[in-house]
Amino acid sequence: MAAGVSPPTPTLPGAIDWSAPWLAPWRARGQPVAQQVQGGSPVGQALQAAVRGAAPVVFAAQSELPDGVAYEQYIWDTRRVPTRDNLHDFFNGLVWLHFPHTKRRLNELQAQAIAADGVQAVRGPLRDALTVFDENGALLQAPDALWDALRARDWQRLFIDLRPLWGQARLVLFGHALMEKLVVPRKSMVAHVYQAPAAINTVAREGIAALDAWLALEVQPDTWAAKPFTPLPVLGVPGWWPANEAPQFYADAQVFRPPRAVPSP
Template structure:
């Protein structure tokens, strides 16, 4: 194999199965970027080649990040994203390309919190929530009945009784760590899901792209007073109908280690 070409291991873009349904929104721009990386280009350089028009950030080498400077603060101050040659930063860059306004908003709030409180050993509630969504978040556009079942963690109703409703829903993964983990899919993988209105990009639900309106909406939806409370719902993503062949068997959802019951409310004071 030629020098600089990535081997198809779980840590390189060559390992990505672009036919996976959760990668539909990322395939058009992500696959050419992956091919450039496999051809020997640094990840940051390959991502930069996919930028269209004015972009909120530039993808830079990881070596540009000065010692002792917080990553999020550096991005906010310089509009440059330090990028390593690995899958984690590859997917982070793809999310920046598709959700530039939302990523900029998350970065803004992270930088504000760092400026106010510094980098603590334990993140505060808002920074923790922003990080959870940035790493493992997803947006779900779905009929109310599906949302009611998901919030109740009524997996039988959500995935079996209401299965005919899923063609009316769209789950868009946002977290770059989750996208990285799904290169080698495992049943327990969970997204932290936030509700998005069905009307946004309603003409392309299920089509896998058309994320511009969703990006603009999410950038406005991220507000400190609500997000600090982590308004997310856990969803085992391989349970989504059409996303994993094994979930066609009803017994797939009987695994209580993955499809867990809702926590019982604590005792009243």
């Protein structure tokens, strides 16, 4: 393979390293599903077997999606999620299992926009924001000092000066495309992060459910159309990648980019 060329992302769950710190919230339910897929079960069938109690959707074969019908509209109308046998849809299903209320809310707003405007060549601001978070989003609970440094893109302060404060922070991935990409981690991977209240105890067994209930109410068209997200290079998070123990890890301006210059009036 040529220098500088990233290896292709595997297509099935057998390549997942479940010891990765970003997969800690997903491991207990995700690893058994992955094992079923490795044993020959279709991804949708394995996900459906992991459903506990009442669920907002059923995982179905991709072939159920009729030609010409928008994916999000089909899910809203039928409560069935067409699922392919690949990593992308595997992680999408895991997010449905852990964040069912938020996923249903995102789907509702997508379907409403499609019903109002049809499927356009370019998504409108709200659909674009919903898709960005659905594919690449994350939730960060952190002290205000970390948030101030993150929003300022003051990487030195965020990751070096304030490094001890990361012991009080927790980053929970949401975007299924981001989790798919992290199967083969690369320094340049960036999450679109939304601020979550520190009061929610995400370490407890019910923590993700509490985050889900909170986030489903947070997703409102008037605020989310503005993309209220902050970019965060995820492998810079202390404890997430061994190389970031060295301060020079953060000197890469191609990844840890300085703030955009504000043009003079």
